[in-house]
Amino acid sequence: MNDVYVYDHVRTPRGKGRPDGALHEVTPVRLAACVLSGLQARQAWDTDLIDEVGLGVVMPVGEQGADITRTALLEAGYSEDIAGYQLNRFCTSALDTVKMGCALIGSGQAEAVIGGGVESMSRVPIGCDGGASYTDPAVGRRHPYIPNGVAADLMATRAGLERAELDAYAVESQRRAAHAQAHGHFSQSLLPLLDLLGQPLLQHDEAVRPRTTLADLARLKPAFEALGAAGYDDILLRRYPELAAIAHLHTSGNSSAIVDGACAVLMGSAAFGHKAGLRPRARVRAVLSGASEPLLSLGGPMPVSRKALQRCGMRVADIDLFEVNEAFAVVPLCYMREMGVEADKVNVNGGAIALGHPLGATGAILLGTALDELERRDLNTALITLCAAAGQATALVMERV
Numbered sequence: 001m002n003d004v005y006v007y008d009h010v011r012t013p014r015g016k017g018r019p020d021g022a023l024h025e026v027t028p029v030r031l032a033a034c035v036l037s038g039l040q041a042r043q044a045w046d047t048d049l050i051d052e053v054g055l056g057v058v059m060p061v062g063e064q065g066a067d068i069t070r071t072a073l074l075e076a077g078y079s080e081d082i083a084g085y086q087l088n089r090f091c092t093s094a095l096d097t098v099k100m101g102c103a104l105i106g107s108g109q110a111e112a113v114i115g116g117g118v119e120s121m122s123r124v125p126i127g128c129d130g131g132a133s134y135t136d137p138a139v140g141r142r143h144p145y146i147p148n149g150v151a152a153d154l155m156a157t158r159a160g161l162e163r164a165e166l167d168a169y170a171v172e173s174q175r176r177a178a179h180a181q182a183h184g185h186f187s188q189s190l191l192p193l194l195d196l197l198g199q200p201l202l203q204h205d206e207a208v209r210p211r212t213t214l215a216d217l218a219r220l221k222p223a224f225e226a227l228g229a230a231g232y233d234d235i236l237l238r239r240y241p242e243l244a245a246i247a248h249l250h251t252s253g254n255s256s257a258i259v260d261g262a263c264a265v266l267m268g269s270a271a272f273g274h275k276a277g278l279r280p281r282a283r284v285r286a287v288l289s290g291a292s293e294p295l296l297s298l299g300g301p302m303p304v305s306r307k308a309l310q311r312c313g314m315r316v317a318d319i320d321l322f323e324v325n326e327a328f329a330v331v332p333l334c335y336m337r338e339m340g341v342e343a344d345k346v347n348v349n350g351g352a353i354a355l356g357h358p359l360g361a362t363g364a365i366l367l368g369t370a371l372d373e374l375e376r377r378d379l380n381t382a383l384i385t386l387c388a389a390a391g392q393a394t395a396l397v398m399e400r401v
Contacts, residue, residue: 056093177350300393
């Protein structure tokens with residue numbers, strides 16, 4: 001198998017995913033084309049060298065449907081000979097496009113691939129894609145789909161976590177994100193978005209709330225209690241009879257922010273680097289996906305991380321930085337506890353609670369965040385992982401070169 005290298009990455013700022021958000025007027029195709037053109041413009045390599053491009057899209061309908069990647073490639077001015085595809089595995093989608101690229105390069109079927117993702121959550125709302133899991137009662141009776149917020153509350157209940165612990169984690173995520181933003185930790189790879197007149201629309205992540213306090217979060221009501229009462233709690237309690245009740249602890253303040261955004265990651269073989277005149281920044285050691293208990297839904301990052309580490313002969317202690325998607329505060333908290341990872345190695349620049357979670361793009365954003373931070377701190381290894389609905393997860397291990 002060929003070694004797979006990461007050569008570069010870019011992302012847009014993340015805009016609040018609502019009609020008054022800074023990126024609401026930007027179509028998903030424009031978001032995707034922005035990162036594709038920006039990635040190429042940074043080092044001016046020939047787009048004819050690219051063999052394949054994939055973008056994660058969790059709601060691949062409407063403006064985000066019809067193979068948005070191919071359209072975005074044409075809009076970005078890439079060679080018309082390059083094929084594109086869109087991929088949906090819920091929240092791991094963007095990291096899975098990276099995984100697909102690694103498979104193509106590693107097996108010699110491609111020399112250069114771009115992975116990434118796009119999600120305009122202000123224009124294409126969560127759940128608008130339908131699907132049997134949501135809409136077919138017969139399927140739902142056999143394989144209940146648990147909303148992720150209810151699953152997060154189940155996970156916190158089983159772990160014995162208190163609301164104050166979740167809120168404290170969320171405040172720290174806001175503090176770290178605000179510090180990173182103020183000190184330019186994201187600036188190396190951030191592409192400011194311009195309006196049609198060339199004026200800046202957004203130059204920073206819009207959802208960060210640096211003044212958030214524990215008192216602020218304590219005033220918020222549980223966000224998923226009503227969903228639980230609608231029948232999902234009963235389903236979970238039949239599966240976990242040892243629990244007296246599901247404690248609904250997650251709120252809008254300790255869950256990921258809804259945002260718009262896009263990203264792109266350039267990967268290739270050593271031969272591609274020579275042809276393009278590019279120096280690799282990191283080597284992918286392992287990347288794989290897995291699944292676990294579907295009703296628990298969010299517990300996959302731990303087992304898939306263990307498998308990834310085992311595959312490349314590494315231990316938790318060998319990893320310098322971890323990016324664990326903050327879909328809900330319970331996920332990184334349980335990850336640190338179960339994996340034995342210290343808090344000062346996890347999401348050191350904050351995470352999705354503060355910065356936002358543009359569903360189809362987040363996995364590749366986390367890869368880029370980790371790579372930039374490895375270089376800034378002069379460290380060597382990182383592990384990136386995300387949970388996805390119905391018990392799925394993906395993990396990637398990389399090292400600097």
